[in-house]
Amino acid sequence: MDVNYTTMVMPQALQALLYAQLFTEHNDWLCYCATKITKDREIARDVVQDFFAYYWSNRESITITASFKSYATRAVQNIAVSYVKKDRIRELHYARLPVEETEDIFTTEISEREYDTLSSNLFAAIEGLPEQRRKILLMHQFGKLKYAEIADTLGVSKNTVKTHLKLAYRTLKENRVR
Known part of the structure; x- marks a missing residue:
């Protein structure tokens, strides 16, 4: 063409x-x-x-x-x-980061109160997503389903799943939740 x-x-x-x-x-x-x-x-x-x-x-x-x-x-x-x-x-x-710094990234301790605040903010942001985007995000993150499995379940293409996830993560990032 x-x-x-x-x-x-x-x-x-x-x-x-x-x-x-x-x-x-x-x-x-x-x-x-x-x-x-x-x-x-x-x-x-x-x-x-x-x-x-x-x-x-x-x-x-x-x-x-x-x-x-x-x-x-x-x-x-x-x-x-x-x-x-x-x-x-x-x-x-x-590779240049010292081992201690890379471990700290993943093992940062937070208080129970901070955890409760963060998780309530996260779930509020997820609830604010459009229904289809929210479903796809939850199936991927909490259901641990792969793109193809989500696509088959919802009757959409794999690229649609990827796009919805990308937009969901962008929204969560903008809300500083991700």
């Missing part, structure tokens, strides 16, 4: 249909390209999903001069390389 539909004026529903078609046509190829760089299929899928989310959000300001496939391939490769670089930097920083 070499036509740049982003510059055309069309109804939102038609844009969404064309977007879905782009995703269907190019998803496997883009996942393959990302997997070659990240060496991890799940991370590669996340990279491709992030690209499509970015593309959809910015479709009106993006001008594609070649084919969509070449644009998307280059963008996914860049995102994957950035991910790998950030992951290496994170590992280097973590």
